[in-house]
Amino acid sequence: MLFRLAWAxxxxxxxxxxxxxxxxxxxxxxxxxxxxxxxxxxxxFKNLLLARGFQIRLAPKGTLPFDxxxxxxxxxxxxxxxxxxxxxxxxxxxxxxxxxxxxxxxAVVSAIALGGDAAAQGDYEIIEGRAPTGANEIAASDDxxxxxxxxxxxxxxxxxxxxxxxxxxxxxxxxxxxxxxKFIYTSAGQxxxxxxxxxxxxxxGSAAADRVSFYMLRIRDDGRVDxxxxxxxxxxxxxxxxxxxxxxxxxxxxxxxxxxxxxxxxAVSLAVxxxxxxxxxxxxxxxxxxxxxxxxxxxxARGRIVQQIVLEGTAIMFVGAIVGxxxxxxxxxxxxxxxxxxxxxxxxxxxxxxxxSDAWTALGMLVGAxxxxxxxxxxxxxxxxxxxxxxxxxxx
Amino acid sequence: MSGDIVVSARDLHRxxxxxxxDVHAVRGVSLDVERGDYVAIVGPSGCxxxxxxxxxxxxxxxxxGTVTIDGARIxxxxxxEATRFRLLKIGFVFQRFYLMxxxxxxxxxELPMADAKISGSQRVQRARELLAYVSLDARRDHRPxxxxxxxxxxxxxxxxxxxxxxxxxxxxxxxxxxxxxxAEMIDLIGRVNDDGTTIIVVTHDExxxxxxxxxxxxxxxxxxxxxxxxxx
Numbered sequence: 001m002l003f004r005l006a007w008a009x010x011x012x013x014x015x016x017x018x019x020x021x022x023x024x025x026x027x028x029x030x031x032x033x034x035x036x037x038x039x040x041x042x043x044x045f046k047n048l049l050l051a052r053g054f055q056i057r058l059a060p061k062g063t064l065p066f067d068x069x070x071x072x073x074x075x076x077x078x079x080x081x082x083x084x085x086x087x088x089x090x091x092x093x094x095x096x097x098x099x100x101x102x103x104x105x106x107a108v109v110s111a112i113a114l115g116g117d118a119a120a121q122g123d124y125e126i127i128e129g130r131a132p133t134g135a136n137e138i139a140a141s142d143d144x145x146x147x148x149x150x151x152x153x154x155x156x157x158x159x160x161x162x163x164x165x166x167x168x169x170x171x172x173x174x175x176x177x178x179x180x181x182k183f184i185y186t187s188a189g190q191x192x193x194x195x196x197x198x199x200x201x202x203x204x205g206s207a208a209a210d211r212v213s214f215y216m217l218r219i220r221d222d223g224r225v226d227x228x229x230x231x232x233x234x235x236x237x238x239x240x241x242x243x244x245x246x247x248x249x250x251x252x253x254x255x256x257x258x259x260x261x262x263x264x265x266x267a268v269s270l271a272v273x274x275x276x277x278x279x280x281x282x283x284x285x286x287x288x289x290x291x292x293x294x295x296x297x298x299x300x301a302r303g304r305i306v307q308q309i310v311l312e313g314t315a316i317m318f319v320g321a322i323v324g325x326x327x328x329x330x331x332x333x334x335x336x337x338x339x340x341x342x343x344x345x346x347x348x349x350x351x352x353x354x355x356x357s358d359a360w361t362a363l364g365m366l367v368g369a370x371x372x373x374x375x376x377x378x379x380x381x382x383x384x385x386x387x388x389x390x391x392x393x394x395x396x
Numbered sequence: 397m398s399g400d401i402v403v404s405a406r407d408l409h410r411x412x413x414x415x416x417x418d419v420h421a422v423r424g425v426s427l428d429v430e431r432g433d434y435v436a437i438v439g440p441s442g443c444x445x446x447x448x449x450x451x452x453x454x455x456x457x458x459x460x461g462t463v464t465i466d467g468a469r470i471x472x473x474x475x476x477e478a479t480r481f482r483l484l485k486i487g488f489v490f491q492r493f494y495l496m497x498x499x500x501x502x503x504x505x506e507l508p509m510a511d512a513k514i515s516g517s518q519r520v521q522r523a524r525e526l527l528a529y530v531s532l533d534a535r536r537d538h539r540p541x542x543x544x545x546x547x548x549x550x551x552x553x554x555x556x557x558x559x560x561x562x563x564x565x566x567x568x569x570x571x572x573x574x575x576x577x578x579a580e581m582i583d584l585i586g587r588v589n590d591d592g593t594t595i596i597v598v599t600h601d602e603x604x605x606x607x608x609x610x611x612x613x614x615x616x617x618x619x620x621x622x623x624x625x626x627x628x
Contacts (some may be wrong), residue, residue, distance in 0.1 A: 001503070008498030164558035294494035297455045298555065299483020300511045301476065387447070387456035388412070390490070 002304065002380075006311040009284075020280045021320045024366070027273035028324020033332050033352060034266030038259045040353035045251050048348050049244045051184060052122030054092065055225045057247070058215040058232065058239040071211040072219050072239060081236050082215065087223030091165070092120040093212040095200050099193055100169070102157045104149040111144045111191035113160060114183075115200025122184075122216050124194050128152055129179030132195050139179035144191035152177050161204035170205025188340055188347040189275070243292040270365055273317065277373035281313045285381035290393040293386045302382045309378030311372055317370025328362075329354060400411045401464075402562055403429035403452055408461035410447050421447035421618035422458070431562075434589040435596045436608035442615040445598045446567055452596065453486050453565045454478040466562050483512055487556030487593075491568035493548040495540040501527060501534040501551045508558045526554035530584060546577030553584060557593070564588060566597040570604050589598045 010017045058078075060070045072078060082091050095115035103109045114123050118131035124139065129152040132139050138158075140150070150156055154177050160219055161170025175195065183192040201209060219225050229241045242250075285292065295305055332352035339351045410422040420544040421444040429435055437445045450456035451463055463471045466485055470478055482488070495504045505523035514522070527533045530550035542546050549569060556564055569585065570578035582604050589595045589609075597604060605611050606625075613621035 001506060004503065005496065005499060005507075008496075008503075122408075222580075288495060290492070291496060294488075294490065295496075295507075296479060297453070297482065297488050297490075298508050298597045299479055299481075299486075300508065301479055304511060385456075387450040390450075390455075391446075 002308050002311060006308050006315060009288075009308075010312055010315060016280070017316065020276065020374065021323060023276045024273050024317055024320025025323035025327055027269045027276065028321040028362060028366050029328035030269035030324075030330060031266050031273070031366065032325055032328030034186045034262045034269060035205055035358045035362050036328075036332055036352040036354060038262035038266065039201065039254055039355070039358065041258065041349060041352050042248075042252060043355065044350040044353045045349070048184065048346060049247060051348075052120050052216075053218055054090075054216040054350050055219045055244050056215075056217040056229060056232075056241050057242045057244075058217065058236075059213075061238055061240045071213055073211055073217075075210055075212040078215070078236055078239065082274040083233075084219065084234070085228060085231055087220050087228050088217050089220045089223075090120045090216075090218035092117060092122055092216040092218075094121070094123065094214055094216065095197055095204075095211065096213040097135050097160055097200055097204055098162070099158050099160045099195075099200075099203070100162070101144075101148050101150075101159075101175075103147065103179040107147075109144065109147045109191065111140070111193050112186070113200055114192065114194045116194065117197060118194075123195065124181040124183045124192075126179045126181050129177075131181075132178055132199075134178075135196060135199050136173060137178045137199075138175045138180040138193045138195045140177055140193045141181060141183050141186065141191055143189055144193055145177070145180065150177055152180055159203070160200065161207065165301055169203075170207070171203035171385050173203065175199075184348055185346045187343055187345050190347075195385065217241075264363070270369055273320070273366060277313045277317055277370055278377065280316065281309060281374045282377040284312070285309060285377045289381060289384060289389055292381045293384055293389040293393075297386050297390070302379075305382040306378045309381070310374035312379075313374030313378075314367060314370040317366050317373070318363075321366040323360055324366075325362065378388075400431050401428050402431045402433075402466055403427065403596070404462075404464040405448075406462045406464075407453060408448065408451055408463065409459045410444075410451060410456065411459055420617050422451065424461075425614075425619055426461075426618065427452075427612065427618070427622075429594060429596060431594055432589070432592060433594055434586070434607070434609045435612060436605040436610070437596065437598045438600070438605050439613045439614035441600075443614040445614045447617075448614070449565055449567055449596065449598045453488060454482055455488075468523045483508060483570075484559055485562045486566040487553075487559075487561040488554050489549070489556050489564065489566035491571040493540070493545070493552045493572070495548055495551055495555070497540050500537045500616060501532060501541055501543065501547075501554075502538070504551055505554045505558055508555060512559050514559075522558065523554070526557055527551075529557075530554045544577070545573050546580060549573060549577075549581055550584060553581075553588065557588065562594060564593050564595045566595065566599075568599055568601075569597060570599065570601045579603065 060072045079091060082088055088366035097113045099111055099113040101109045118133045145151060155174050158174035158175045181194060187194045219228055225243045229243060232241050292305055336350055336352045340347055405425060405427045408422050409427045411418055411420050425448055439445050451458050458471055470481060502523050504528050506519045509519040527536050530553055532550055533545060570581050573581060586607050599605055610624045612619055
């Protein structure tokens with residue numbers, strides 16, 4: 001009967017109920033987006049860092065963590081030193097650079113080039129063909145292949161190591177496209193190719209001989225990341241290491257303002273939804289004071305009346321929240337597509353990452369707000385003195 | 397008449413403020429009503445008859461004095477106790493019907509039974525019986541807005557009888573009805589009384605007062621006349 005009366009009352013004022021549901025839906029959408037935004041980048045970045053299972057990144061000492069120009073010299077010595085540390089399971093040296101290819105249509109297409117060990121790399125996933133292992137082989141991103149009008153199996157004339165003084169390339173050679181790859185850390189639309197480390201080193205000339213940009217290290221299951229890091233710092237002073245955990249903490253710190261902003265906006269959305277339902281319930285209670293006190297007069301308990309009115313507010317919040325969650329997911333997807341195409345950001349980073357726990361959190365907060373929004377006005381209405389209220393109602 | 401007292405009010409006083417003025421609505425009223433009695437309280441507007449009815453029904457509290465209904469001091473009860481007491485022992489009928497507009501006639505009658513924890517099937521059965529009793533069985537799925545004033549008041553009476561109350565209190569039950577419908581209402585209230593329910597009505601309607609077995613006249617918050625009559 002409680003549900004029946006609540007439903008019947010809401011159905012009686014269809015337009016008002018619909019408007020309230022829409023209002024709550026907008027507030028719920030905003031709340032969900034803010035909840036997703038507050039954790040999205042962090043979780044997404046963490047997933048990205050952990051995607052390939054590397055726990056340590058080594059860069060030349062004295063450079064910024066993501067400085068792309070600095071390189072580690074005499075890398076073969078460092079590779080050998082790392083290989084002597086038993087807790088390291090995988091060593092993945094990476095050299096970054098630029099490569100230029102003469103496309104079939106005559107244009108010169110440039111791309112970032114990642115030289116590495118195909119068996120140990122953590123930068124790309126092959127989606128067609130295979131990884132480049134031979135000296136003249138590359139795997140390329142779709143954006144690159146599209147620009148170069150090339151496909152797997154084609155041979156491209158490539159050059160690298162441009163010297164602006166001499167206006168010439170340090171090395172050029174034909175490269176066979178052996179695979180199509182999805183690059184994990186590149187931004188949307190960025191052209192990229194992967195090739196063996198030694199190939200890129202030789203194409204870049206003497207400036208890149210025996211150099212790498214950074215190392216990625218995978219630690220054995222029974223090894224301790226901190227112990228390995230300490231040992232590297234002690235034995236290989238030319239490099240500095242950062243663990244994935246530390247990188248995540250740094251990202252976390254940098255994103256803290258962002259997160260606070262999202263939380264504040266989320267709280268504002270929740271407050272708007274709360275006030276909307278409180279207003280609606282208050283108006284509804286004031287309109288029905290006569291009905292409410294008559295219910296009390298015929299013996300319906302105050303608690304039951306409060307429950308019924310709270311149920312109305314909660315139902316509006318619940319339905320509004322469900323509609324809002326759908327709306328929020330739609331807007332989040334749209335905003336994500338805009339933000340993810342920002343230059344310099346890995347395309348795999350999601351600003352608005354949907355996690356079921358976010359939806360439950362937003363839904364729980366809204367339903368909780370709906371309950372709270374209904375309690376005060378309904379209790380106030382149900383506590384009115386019966387005789388006086390009836391007299392006032394009779395007077396009009 | 398059995399002679400046993402169902403309603404006993406002693407030296408009731410009720411003052412309240414209205415528009416900045418103190419109103420002495422009831423000024424020392426004592427009244428006993430026997431089981432099965434049909435009492436009409438009459439008097440000019442503002443004489444305190446509705447206030448007295450509210451005090452007897454436990455929806456208002458006296459400043460002093462006592463109200464005993466079926467052996468229980470309703471004036472002393474806490475709010476939730478008085479509410480429960482009204483649910484099970486007292487039926488109310490108001491001038492303006494006050495049915496729940498969102499519910500059908502049948503559901504309106506079910507409402508007090510739901511709070512009395514009567515099962516759904518029993519509720520529906522009793523609500524149908526009551527609708528038949530007030531000759532509205534064909535209108536059970538109609539909402540109040542789809543019913544005439546007389547039909548709404550009949551549903552209100554059926555609702556008041558839902559939990560088989562000891563006492564039925566009616567405040568101007570014919571006040572919003574035309575003469576013909578009012579007469580039908582008077583017949584219905586008489587039938588409810590004939591079936592054993594003690595009734596107290598507050599009215600200006602002389603026909604309704606004539607139908608009662610006892611008429612209590614009030615003026616300026618006091619009972620000025622109280623006499624039995626040959627009803628109907």
